[in-house]
Amino acid sequence: MYLQKKVSHLFSGTRSLENQIDEFLDKVSEAGMVFGRAMRVYLNQGPSDEFNTFLDQAADIERRGDELRRTIEAELYVRTLIPDLRGDVLALLESMDHLVNVYEGDLFRISIQSPDIPEQFHAGYTELVETVMSCVDSVVLAARAFFRDIDAVRDHCSKTIFLETEADKTGTKLQRAIFASSLPLERKMHLRYFVERIDELANSAEDVADALQIYTIKRRI
Secondary structure (H helix, E strand, C coil): CHHHHHHHHHCCCCHHHHHHHHHHHHHHHHHHHHHHHHHHHHHHHCCCHHHHHHHHHHHHHHHHHHHHHHHHHHHHHHCCCCCCCHHHHHHHHHHHHHHHHHHHHHHHHHHHHCCCCCHHHHHHHHHHHHHHHHHHHHHHHHHHHHHHCHHHHHHHHHHHHHHHHHHHHHHHHHHHHHHHCCCCHHHHHHHHHHHHHHHHHHHHHHHHHHHHHHHHHHHHC
């Protein structure tokens, strides 16, 4: 109860800031949904117009996310809000923004390099994409809880860490299958590169979860 009151006090009279943080976190989730749809389209159609449409959407989300992050950061400084937690909040915003950048960056790399992914690996890539998306979604929930329900942060962070481990397992299994195939070495290396790029989303989400748990401990002191 005390912690809930503390959170309410931190944002007393700053409803616009609260709304901006909510919208910013929405953009992280939206980037994940667009990424998932884009990957499904790419696996089925290759570098199609529909894939490029999702790529444009990811770029728009990234731009809006940057605008929101800068606005939130400026308001925290100009209005001298939550001085004790400002550094942690700014670091959290930066790390969440990085997740959006990775989503967008991976789609741009696929657009530029047009990897030829054999159908035998589609299921593995799909499983990896879905796992990393779930991992990022969990850390988004953890970030929301940091502002509204601090007691829930630990559970969401634990799930994020679990899903990161699952993503590692899926990525390792997929890489083993790729290198056990009869494909030329250069194609194996290319396919492995994108496995690692996608898996980086889960690694980054785990880093955010680790930091959030530290921020939460500091809140309790």
